[in-house]
Amino acid sequence: AQKVTQAQTEISVVEKEDVTLDCVYETRDTTYYLFWYKQPPSGELVFLIRRNSFDEQNEISGRYSWNFQKSTSSFNFTITASQVVDSAVYFCALSEARGGATNKLIFGTGTLLAVQP
């Protein structure tokens, strides 16, 4: 069965600190996709990144970086030099690639990140 676990329910940091959000997934498929979404108080889920199971390269985008390790089934997200605007709930999600297009996302329970000024 597919499952995504975000063990950190809530994290509070002070501005400019680095913070890592953990994500552990379970799937039996060899081809799958992992995602991170951000949900600000407005409610809309904002897409941040997608990785496929064959690409374990880490990725950096500005202050954001992602570490994908198949050996530990983890896809962690690090924010460097956090800012108040980073305060939001962050969701990790998994989808399996069956027959090409698949749009069923399995979400973790989310991590509420509070960045204090």
Add this chain to the structure above:
Amino acid sequence: KAGVTQTPRYLIKTRGQQVTLSCSPISGHRSVSWYQQTPGQGLQFLFEYFSETQRNKGNFPGRFSGRQFSNSRSEMNVSTLELGDSALYLCASSLGTSGDIAKNIQYFGAGTRLSVL
């Protein structure tokens, strides 16, 4: 380019009533997926429509239904509302074409917050 638009943003209904929520996808997107978000169950997949056909379905009772029109706009309907249906209902759109998973990133609307009294 306009994003995913959901209407209405807020709804208050009473038990036993029915409700219809609307979602207009990003122009050119043919796939629309619906998710329910509650504090207790988190984000759960309801169903996905592509080219006016339901392509995938989550584990929800038959009171939850949906449809998609020829212009890709989608509606979901919940009949005989229960208190537990109170939730944020999120709609996501993607290109949805099979064979090119790179185009299947889901972009979300701001949601419709439904309160059942």
